[in-house]
Amino acid sequence: MSLLLQHVAFHYAGRPILDDFSFAMEPGEHSLLIGASGSGKSTLVNLVCGLLTPDSGTIAIAGESMTGLGPARRDDLRRRRIGLVFQTLRLVSALDLTGNMLLAQRLVGGTGGRDRVAMLIERLGLGHRAHALPRQLSQGEAQRAAIARALIGQPDLIIADEPTSALDHANMEKVVTLLRECAREAGSSLLIVTHDDRLRDHVASVREIGPMAEQAAA
Numbered sequence: 001m002s003l004l005l006q007h008v009a010f011h012y013a014g015r016p017i018l019d020d021f022s023f024a025m026e027p028g029e030h031s032l033l034i035g036a037s038g039s040g041k042s043t044l045v046n047l048v049c050g051l052l053t054p055d056s057g058t059i060a061i062a063g064e065s066m067t068g069l070g071p072a073r074r075d076d077l078r079r080r081r082i083g084l085v086f087q088t089l090r091l092v093s094a095l096d097l098t099g100n101m102l103l104a105q106r107l108v109g110g111t112g113g114r115d116r117v118a119m120l121i122e123r124l125g126l127g128h129r130a131h132a133l134p135r136q137l138s139q140g141e142a143q144r145a146a147i148a149r150a151l152i153g154q155p156d157l158i159i160a161d162e163p164t165s166a167l168d169h170a171n172m173e174k175v176v177t178l179l180r181e182c183a184r185e186a187g188s189s190l191l192i193v194t195h196d197d198r199l200r201d202h203v204a205s206v207r208e209i210g211p212m213a214e215q216a217a218a
């Protein structure tokens with residue numbers, strides 16, 4: 001399994017967000033995790049990435065347990081196994097796109113050096129922007145740069161957090177197609193976490209995440 005959550009529970013200050021939540025992804029599988037605002041999607045991403053720890057249950061990435069590790073080893077596991085595509089680009093503003101990619105490569109202990117960085121920049125259609133600073137990128141270019149950066153360490157699992165909710169239909173289709181193509185080429189699993197219902201037509205495996213807190217209050 002590239003991702004395995006078993007019986008995960010989590011609460012904030014006594015307010016349950018997840019209860020007995022189990023979820024599995026095979027290597028190379030593409031899944032959509034869909035839920036309304038406040039349903040716990042970001043919380044779940046943070047649990048999978050080891051930035052939060054569950055109250056109970058287990059989480060494993062590519063067969064390695066995230067639960068039970070200390071913070072430094074959780075960071076290490078995340079860097080080696082997971083590529084994250086965030087809503088906002090989060091690049092170092094003083095470095096150009098190539099510099100940011102090289103930095104990301106060092107941080108994850110990635111191989112392939114400058115050639116791999118150049119290949120990914122080219123693959124995402126950004127060859128002409130290789131020396132642009134982050135603020136000089138258009139929104140679409142920045143989004144493709146985020147995908148390129150997530151691929152740098154050859155992750156087992158790519159997690160894309162709300163990659164399309166701000167986009168019109170044509171760009172939504174472009175981004176989801178690009179994410180799926182890049183994940184397939186890299187042999188990575190792809191988890192898209194979103195409230196964007198339009199994506200249901202593009203990914204076969206769909207899992208809903210429900211508002212636990214509202215259920216508990218009802």
Ligand SMILES: Nc1ncnc2c1ncn2[C@@H]1O[C@H](COP(=O)(O)OP(=O)(O)OP(=O)(O)O)[C@@H](O)[C@H]1O
Pocket residue numbers: 012013017035036037038039040041042043044195213
């Ligand atoms: N640090 C925190 N302390 C207390 N409650 C929190 C904390 N972070 C999030 N919450 C609450 O937990 C619930 C789930 O939040 P989360 O951010 O995981 O939802 P989400 O599905 O990602 O929402 P959105 O789509 O709006 O980003 C929300 O009701 C939120 O207000």
